[in-house]
Amino acid sequence: MQPLFVYGTLRHLPLLERVVGHPVATDGIVPAGLSDHQAHWAAGQAFPLLVAKPGAQAEGLLLRGLTAQDMARLDFYEGGFGFHLARVTVQTDGGRVEAQVWYPDAGLWEPAAAFDLPLWQARWGTINVAAAAEMMDHFGQRDAAEIARLYPMIHARAASRVAAERAGVPTDAALPDSGMRRTDVALQELARPYADFFAVEEHHLRFRRFDGTQSPVVKRAVFMASDAAILLPYDPVRDAVLVIEQFRAGPWARGDLAPWPLEPVAGRVDPGETPEDAAHREAAEEAGLVLHRLEKVSGNYPSPGSTSEFFHIFVGLCDLPDRLMGLGGVASEDEDIRSHILPWARFQDLLDRDLLTVGPLILAGHWLARHRARLRAAP
Secondary structure, eight states: OOOEEEOSGGGSHHHHHHHHTSOOOGGGEEEEEEEEEEEEEETTSSSEEEEEEEEEEEEEEEEOSOOHHHHHHHHHHHHTTTEEEEEEEEEETTEEEEEEEEEEOTTTSOEEEEOOHHHHIIIIIHHHHHHHHHHHTTTTTSOHHHHHHHHHHHHHHHHHHHHHHHHOOOOOTTSOOOOOOGGGEEEEEEEEEEESSSEEEEEEEEEBOTTSOBOOOEEEEEEEOOEEEEEEEEETTTTEEEEEEOOOHHHHHHTOSOOOOEEOEEEEOOTTOOHHHHHHHHHHHHHOOOEEEEEEEEEEOSOTTTBOOEEEEEEEEEOOOGGGOEEEOOGGGTOOEEEEEEEHHHHHHHHHTTOOOOHHHHHHHHHHHHHHHHHHHOO
16 A cells, blocks of 8 residues: 555544544654645635645655555545545655645635644644544445535534533532532443434443442433524613524424524534634624624523533624614525514513523523613613
8 A cells, every 4th residue: 555645634643543443553654745835724724735836845744554444534534525646756764755645626725824733733633533533433324525515513513522521510619519520421332323414323321320320321312513602682772682583493393383483693603613703703694783792691501311502692782773673694504584673671571471482582581681780881
């Protein structure tokens, strides 16, 4: 098997090992360079591409000893994103070596700044390794192009997993704490029976009981989604809120006769974004809003028995002129959104009479009822 030259994210050993599915012997890895080329970020993406550049040298690693199965897995990982293998000659300390490298398909990606591996490792490394785990579970079952189509949501779910790990364990003394931790759960088997924009996972696991004994192996199906930023826009001068109305598949599937609920502004937290970033972006996309300030309401699991989705709920202080009422949404996402500006008294009446049906809107509304006087008095 001809050696493989890698110049980008596969130089990160945890990612390489996740993709090939086994530990990689480091004695088969040597530094190498490809003359007259340079690695650049693909514009707007979290990966690099190889660009011809006379006089430059793309630094990378030469991988020897890869098996046919290793190459098949690597090709599955790379191929769906518009890269193809080409033959090159690279320079190592031991001399020139014929190798293979993944070149981007012509015209598919635009190069941006020179690629920075330490920057990628710091910002994207852990997330991309987590995404690769889900991607590679589909190896041999789905083709690479299909997985590339699903990658934005795979990447978002991976970012959510990493965010949960980084959040740590709450340590407030007021919280009852049984001492139960993630290490008290033993995963026996993981299956992914459905994966598209959303996904379903089946976890076969055991967990420690409160009496100290181990549970039997149980199966728990989980609807997998990413973190979401949820925003109730509030104008403290006008004393009004903005809510949106759009068709929702959940109420429709339940049989609701009016599956156009009133709800807050909401959207996925994209990889690399903070929840606050996402709230500002969604405010602009869904309602044409510029927020002055965010007030954190809650971070919560809406239904921890069935979904991984995590909500970051905010009240956003802003101006709400009448011109914001009307139609909007992102056309490429088939959004059809109507915005409503409601005086606080009318919104509170809807809240008190149980006429609102979307949980995050109700939660944000009750929070605003408690804090409204403070927000109106603030300069």
